[in-house]
Amino acid sequence: VQGPVTVTVTGAAGQIGYALLFRIASGHLLGADVPVKLRLLEITPALKAAEGTAMELADGAFPLLQSVDISDDPRVAFDGANVALLVGARPRTKGMERGDLLEANGGIFKPQGAAINEVAADDIKVLVVGNPANTNALIAQAHAPDVPAERFTAMTRLDHNRAISQLAAKLDVPVTAIKKLTIWGNHSATQYPDLFHAEVNGKVAAEQVDEAWLRDTFIPTVAKRGAAIIEARGASSAASAASAAIDHVFTWVNGTAEGDWTSAAIPSDGSYGVPEGLISSFPVTAKDGKFSIVPGLEIDAFSRERIDASVAELGEERDAVRGLGLI
Ligand code: NAX
Numbered sequence: 001v002q003g004p005v006t007v008t009v010t011g012a013a014g015q016i017g018y019a020l021l022f023r024i025a026s027g028h029l030l031g032a033d034v035p036v037k038l039r040l041l042e043i044t045p046a047l048k049a050a051e052g053t054a055m056e057l058a059d060g061a062f063p064l065l066q067s068v069d070i071s072d073d074p075r076v077a078f079d080g081a082n083v084a085l086l087v088g089a090r091p092r093t094k095g096m097e098r099g100d101l102l103e104a105n106g107g108i109f110k111p112q113g114a115a116i117n118e119v120a121a122d123d124i125k126v127l128v129v130g131n132p133a134n135t136n137a138l139i140a141q142a143h144a145p146d147v148p149a150e151r152f153t154a155m156t157r158l159d160h161n162r163a164i165s166q167l168a169a170k171l172d173v174p175v176t177a178i179k180k181l182t183i184w185g186n187h188s189a190t191q192y193p194d195l196f197h198a199e200v201n202g203k204v205a206a207e208q209v210d211e212a213w214l215r216d217t218f219i220p221t222v223a224k225r226g227a228a229i230i231e232a233r234g235a236s237s238a239a240s241a242a243s244a245a246i247d248h249v250f251t252w253v254n255g256t257a258e259g260d261w262t263s264a265a266i267p268s269d270g271s272y273g274v275p276e277g278l279i280s281s282f283p284v285t286a287k288d289g290k291f292s293i294v295p296g297l298e299i300d301a302f303s304r305e306r307i308d309a310s311v312a313e314l315g316e317e318r319d320a321v322r323g324l325g326l327i
Pocket of ligand 1: 011041088
């Protein structure tokens, strides 16, 4: 039997945290036989709410949950962490420019990266959910020089799951019929969900839908799904985001299935014309606790244009945080 895994969740009192913690406690993050120690990081005013969530976790009497600790100090919360889910972030508020947003998030992800560097376990794996996720991951990574760069990842699995679901509904097939879907680029409206390499029951997905639907319905529906959820629910995606975070880490730890891949934002090695070091979404496989970019896919002009646009946005975000001295 495996020893307990320490999982730190930031923004634990938020709405994604509320949906996420109970799935972690019930064994969905790592596996049904892996005991978990939870560490919750919150800002001081939200500690009481986090305590309320911890009370409910206790009331779940989860067999795998060994402990729940709460702190407002990153150096306490990340101590010995094997997995860190960075969910808490500063949202964009009215009148906020991109520079202000990046700066506010730098104030969160810089000290968290430094604390991870100092006190996390040697095998730490980091998933950034809090937006702007790719660039927040870059900031945290820059302040954790002793942690291998590839341990910093950002979440595009929700976009990936949304794309699978939209395509499955369109073709009236179960989601399990769809393989090799890819989200490329930034977790933002410029992201590119790719159907040219995706397969439906073994056949190329793009050939089973008409081009106008792919271009004018599918791509914008996936990219703008977050806004549609806010419009309908009056609140942003929470349970689906938590579920995607669970999927991302479960896949990272337990691997992808033979003949399939998933999407994750990981540091680029220069593949597919994405500048080295940018944390961009790629088609990835996972094995032995490591993500690898799927090599050798042919990229046609339609896809090239869209990947390049999203990657250019990531480059601009990187330049902006560089200019602010955040990386
Ligand atoms: P909430 O506002 O409900 O919760 C955020 C929590 O983070 C709050 O409890 C807040 O006190 C806490 N927090 C703020 N600063 C912190 C810090 N320095 N240390 C620890 N905790 C801190 O937001 P929620 O709906 O849970 O969303 C969280 C983040 O996920 C947002 O940035 C959101 O934009 C992002 N999302 C990312 C998605 C993705 O696919 N990558 C999709 C869903 C979601 O929009």
